[in-house]
Amino acid sequence: MSAQTHTADSVLSIDDTLAKFDPVMGLEVHVELNTNTKMFCGCATEFGADPNTQVCPICLGLPGALPVVNAMGVESAIRIGLALNCEIASWCRFARKNYFYPDMPKNFQTSQYDEPIAFEGYLDVDLDDGTTYRVEIERAHMEEDTGKSLHVGGSTGRIQGADYSLVDYNRAGIPLIEIVTKPLTGAGERAPEIARAYVSVLRDLLKALGVSDVRMEQGSMRCDANVSLRPKAGDGATSAEQLAVPLGTRTETKNVNSLRSVERAVRYEMTRHAAVLDAGGSITQETRHWHEDTGVTTAGRPKSDADDYRYFPEPDLVPAAPDAAWVEELRATLPEPPAERRKRLQADWGYSDLEMRDVINAGAIEAIEETIAAGASASAARKWWGGEIARRANKADVAITEMGVTPADIAELDGLVRDGRLNDAMARQVMEGVLNGEGSPTAVADARGLELVQDDGALEAAVDKVIAANTDMADKVRGGKVQAAGALIGQVMKEMKGQADAAKARELILARLLPS
Amino acid sequence: MSGLSRDDVAHVATLARIHLNDDELDTMAGQLDQIVEWVGQISEVAAADVPPMSHPLPLTNVTRPDEVRECLSAEEALSGAPASEEDRFAVPRILDED
Amino acid sequence: MTKTELCLLSAAQMANGLVAGDFTSVELTQAHLDRIADLNPALNAYLYVDDAGALATAREVDEARAAGQDLPRLAGVPVAVKDIACTVGMPTTAGSKMLEGWMPPYDATIVAKLKSAKMPILGKTNMDEFAMGSSTEHSAFGPTRNPWDLDRIPGGSGGGSSAAVGAYLAPLAIGSDTGGSIRQPAAVTGTVGTKPTYGGVSRYGVIALASSLDQIGPCARSVTDTALLHEVLGGHDEMDSTSLDAPVPAVVEASSTRDLTGMKIGVVKEISGEGFQPGVLARFEEARAKLVELGAEIVEVSCPHFTSAMAAYYLVLPSEASSNLARYDAMRYGLRVGPDGVESPSAEQVMAASRAAGFGDEVKRRIILGTYALSSGYYDAYYGQAQKVRTLIACDFEAAFEQVDVLISPTTPTTAFKLGEKLDDPLAMYLGDLATIPANLAGVPGMSIPVGVAEDNLPVGLQFLAPATQDQRLYAVGAALEAALTEQWGGPMLDQAAHLCLAQPFDKQEAGA
């Protein structure tokens, strides 16, 4: 189905939605671990390999093949569970989730059912308004990813209307951790923001744990959003009264793959449900597909009897019984929680709240940290990473770390400025060169001949020349209009072809024109 | 335990992705009803507090190190495929994403 | 030595003869290939014969031996592999149309072990489709016939392996035993077969029926030969999570046992009486008396939950099988057919049509039964309950083995039945496995050895059961009883079959040799 043919469902305004209904969300996040090998076989997990070159009898589900658990998969699962403040099961099993689907080689997914490795946790999420919302975690369990289908024929390359599909099983069997929240209640108008903030905080946490690449755009982190509405308990109702209202029918919007989309999809589903309910209709329990381009969801498969997954304990695997001492060892390896870490860094670096938020949104925390460690000032590090580089990275839709500039480059550039070799304008030109791949900042400066002229004689001569040529301006300064010196400085810089220290030029001009 | 009806068999056959024609359904339903009744006797054997046994031997924590092993080549992987294209398995159109 | 004489040797004698230079592996292998060419059309024990591959290995062994290299004990001794194990270079079908002609891109661990033991692999043996059955009549490629009487079943699911061994078409063969598929065919063909302790032999690369019950094991004509193959197959495999990380029990050493003094043997009341054919019970009683003569003390023990074993088994097996066999969906390998009269069918329709066309009735029956037993609302009453019964059966074994070293029973309630006799009555067919199934549910090892013929001149098997990991006990009592019976009969069990269907081809072979 192409974007144009999506008939937009009617939606209620968000204000009307919230006036009449109370939203309840449930978020399921699937995270691909960054292990070297798959969950149950030794195949490599490189992203973007040629189709069906990272497969073996096990992950292809060939007759006779058997799984063996990747120890690192279990370790990462436990570390994730601990970071989410979960309890870790002392004994748990894998289970088979049975359903037929062409991209699932065995036609069952090896997963966990009633015995997840981690359960009963929470994650605190800071919101823009300064409040904190506690997301209760129901469980985090281990499972495996499916293959990937390419739909051929039809008009659009989408699944609907395709003539046939081509399947690549490289992704099949890559370890996944599925993190499931409890129903999130009491969010009210903040629901879409909470959804986004939760996924964002979770992403940072997983990144800090080093267990996943958490690249939503590559699908290594994927979010399914369950949304339902229930009627407001009435004006003045207590939160306990609201909580007592039974939950409405939910829809599950699948594979919402950016932070922005999470927020938009939740808001869309809330307003769509509201319109249906407000018109006296009822919500069908179904999966929905999110369309990034049009910002709407469309109906997928209805929930039905066919969702009988016939779970049973995986007989080809033995139970996992993580030793309590080992779990404590793993707990000791947990990094500082991202929220606390950010608070600490903000204080260390002296950034304002606004500056810190920009830096976070640019995904520049680590880069700035490394840049400062390499010798740059905190303000210079923020200026470069949060400014020009972030702008360009955003435009190119890549991570700032993929722009070809290293923290060491920035520190080197900042050093050149502080040593007085470059001024700001020259530094920007040097950065331009570094971004173009012309080499290190020093190499770029050398190649482009960028260097402040240190010869005072040349500068003094230029100052004299400019004063002589602009007598009316000079007189204004003499008369006390010091700001008029700016125009003279500009002239001097022009005369010097930019290669002068503007502060020094100002100093000289004022010394000439003002009585000391 | 109540018996297994023809409709039950038809439903389960759909879950199991096995097409059965009417004759097969009739025969299968008769045989399975008998078998289900016979295996159903088991419901009276074990008390609630008997732990279930999913593995014959009490092993735990069998894992392998996270080290890459040799994979099959795409050619080997696809050697048994009923149809393939561009080093991928070609499958009939898929009704809906799960 | 004539070709027939070569085939009539035991595996141990073959191994010794090869070392002594009495004959070459090429001669030995060729003798078997010729005999297969001659007899297999009547028996249908082999689905595929790999003349070239077997002879290549044989030649390699002969050359290595001529060059004075150290070789494994069974190097050059041919072996047959049940068509349930994946083999590079030979099709692997599991007896199903679904996998007709499928060439695996990898070897099962046990096949790799046979190859590193330098044993020429003669071919792949027939079996009930996906090992579901007790008669080999459920093979998509026609039934195997019992060498003792071509109108009778050779047992199942491993009827091909037992018939091949029993008709001297291979000295050794691989079987797989989920509920008796090694022991029951051994019993009805007068041969020997062992189901090792669960986890004792790797399952990697062996097409799964029911993962928590399946076990791979050796088939042969004597206890010693069985032990020799057991030793090749056994041991830890990191590719199988359920593989025991322990040395292979000393089965070869145990098979030289002749005296059973001090051994305590239990007769399991629940699987040794009612409903058993009189001739079967008569041979069982004689064997029991013989064991006493050998010094063993016999006591009767009760395993009360064994009577529920069949029902538990027919829930656990179909449940696990329904999931294990879901992968045969026409997408990645195997048969693909479209539904009749549907233009541009969906993947879902192609799956349903292919599974309908590729699976036989017994497979469909069990998949549907298993799917039902696992489906929501029924799990607790069926699968969950069956898993509890397994616990009770394991407890029965534990209690019994506190009193005795091994347990015995007849392997099967009857001798080989006629082809077609139980085909339309699945329940009757299932009941033939009542004595073998408890071992699979509990994971303990079991063995069947021949103890004579019944009133119908057909072989009777006796089953030994031992505690988990104590497989060597089976070989100790099995070897002692076998030696005593052989002495009593004046020759091995299979000699009593010589006047049956085997005689004629034997003569024909001689003439040609």
Ligand SMILES: [Mg+2]
């Ligand atoms: Mg999942």
Ligand SMILES: [Zn+2]
């Ligand atoms: Zn793999």
